[in-house]
Amino acid sequence: MVFSWRKKKPRSFNGDKKKELEIPRHFLCPITLDLMKDPVTLSSGITYDRESIEKWLDDGNFTCPVSNQVLRSFDQIPNHSLRKMIQDWCVENRSYGVERIPTPRIPVSSAEVSEVLFSIMDSTRRLDQCACLDSLHKLKKWGLESERNKRCMVANAAAAGAIAAAFDAFAGESVDKNINVLEEILFVINWMFPLTEQAQLYIGSQASLHCIALFLKSEDLSLKQNAITVLAELLSCNQKYTQALTTIDGINKTLFHFINKPICPSITKPSLTLIYDIVSLSNENTTTEFINMGLIPLLLEIMIDSQKAICEKALALIDQLCETEQGRGFAYDDALAMPVLVKKILRVSELATEYSVSAIWKLSKGDEKALMEALQFGAFQKLLLLIQVGCNDKTKEKATELLKLLNPYRPGLECIDSLDFKNIKRSF
Structure with missing residues (x-):
């Protein structure tokens, strides 16, 4: 070998x-x-x-x-x-030009991690903020020293649960009184993904969720990022916590604000994911609230020039909002909807293609005006090309149905921008 x-x-x-x-x-x-x-x-x-x-x-x-x-x-x-x-x-x-190599730090051992976790559990039972902070600072220091130390901490089966339990306990007592220890816990628990079932239980408690929602409004960018990342991780592990999240006053407006006034991609992406989870699993009133805020035109504007991951998440959300009659109505009324959706059929990703075709399919079924508009922006040619280069079965079925619906309107209406079809590479 x-x-x-x-x-x-x-x-x-x-x-x-x-x-x-x-x-x-x-x-x-x-x-x-x-x-x-x-x-x-x-x-x-x-x-x-x-x-x-x-x-x-x-x-x-x-x-x-x-x-x-x-x-x-x-x-x-x-x-x-x-x-x-x-x-x-x-x-x-x-x-x-040779620089002296620094003396390496001794890697943390599993026994040391266990000892610190025991201290965290003990200080949590006594609600001793100072003792818990001391232990958290040790974990934070070790984790920042090397990836190996992080792996050693995560490998401890009790780590995520113990740290999440501390967050729930101190948040339940008083967020204002325990804000320092809560911020440190939120920082460290971002290393503990995926969250264990026990950790999910503590992070998903009402006290913990209310605390995290408060941190989303903080002026501290790092704290915002840690808070929204933990929320997105919690819902990705178990969507049963979605309903509990929506009961928190102002959470929908906060998430919408992160999309409307973007701070950085590390906040925008999980915000889109959280809104998608909320819209998918909540009642129609929640969906209506997001639509009335102006989410659909905002998403369409974002998709015009955004990175792949954000474009995929925005398309998924548009597709989900088009499940409702109100959502389709807002999309019909937006001049950007059809041109943007048709443009995203190709050249982004297989996932973006799936959501684009699905949204166009939902908008076009039984609506002559939408079909003619889709034709004018070159949907027929792109759908035909998509079937030729290949796509998943669900997307192919919708694309085929759309081609049948579009075909009768083609004479005299079709307008194709040939530049859209140059140098297209097979992506699937």
């Missing part, structure tokens, strides 16, 4: 000197052939850079990359003497 990492040329440094500086071979990681920053030795006796060998093991390998020997254990013993030699070599060759 040939390993691709063996083909990489060892890294060297070029400084102001005329000759090139070669790195001693025993300072190089056998996997990446880069200078080791945190050398660790496996049970096979071979030393690697910690980050490289961890990725190797995380990918499901159980052998030593160099010797191909089956590892007796996955323990990684820090090679302090080699690391010190590398650091000394870096200092000696500063004139070549």
Whole structure:
């Protein structure tokens, strides 16, 4: 077996000197052939850079990359003497542009994580904000140090539940009094996705949801992002919490505001997802509220020039709103609706195509004016091309039905922009 990492040329440094500086071979990681920053030795006796060998093991390998020997254990013993030699070599060759590698922090252990989680549970029972904050700061510090530390925390089965329980308890006592600890919990719990059932139960409580809704109105951008990301994760795990969310006063207006006055994509995308979940699962009054706010024209405007992920979510929401008679009525009255939907049939993604065709299908069924408008914007040719290049069965069925509905109106009405069909690549 040939390993691709063996083909990489060892890294060297070029400084102001005329000759090139070669790195001693025993300072190089056998996997990446880069200078080791945190050398660790496996049970096979071979030393690697910690980050490289961890990725190797995380990918499901159980052998030593160099010797191909089956590892007796996955323990990684820090090679302090080699690391010190590398650091000394870096200092000696500063004139070549070599920077001294920092002394690596010792990775957190599962036992340390368990100890801190026990402290969080204990301080939660006593509603001791200061003690809980101290424990949360340890978790936050570890997580920010390395991805490995994050994985170690997430791997603890009790982590998400313990942190979510703390959020519910402190939010239930008083948001104003416990705001500091609640903000820290919300930051850390963003590392715990997907949420366990126990964590969902605590985050989905009325106290927790009201607290998160308050944080959505905060001036702190990071807090807004953490809050809306947790909400989107909760509903993606279990949509039964959608109804509880809609009972919170002002939540619909807050989410609409995030779309109407976009701050950043990391807030816009989950906002669209949350509105879609609410509209899909709530009663007609909730859908009517969003429509009356002006959601349909706003979504159409967003789709004109937006990134793929936002365009897909906006199209999904338009398609869902067109399920109702009121939604279709607002779309009929908007001059942008048909041209934008027809334009998005191709060149965005398979998902965008599915939602575009579905929305046009809902708008055009039994409506002569909508059919003629779709023709004028080139829908017939695009639908025909879509069937030729391929799409999923559900989209193909709707596209075929639309072609049959459009065909009688073609003579004298069809207007095709040929530029739309140049260089189209098969995307499915």
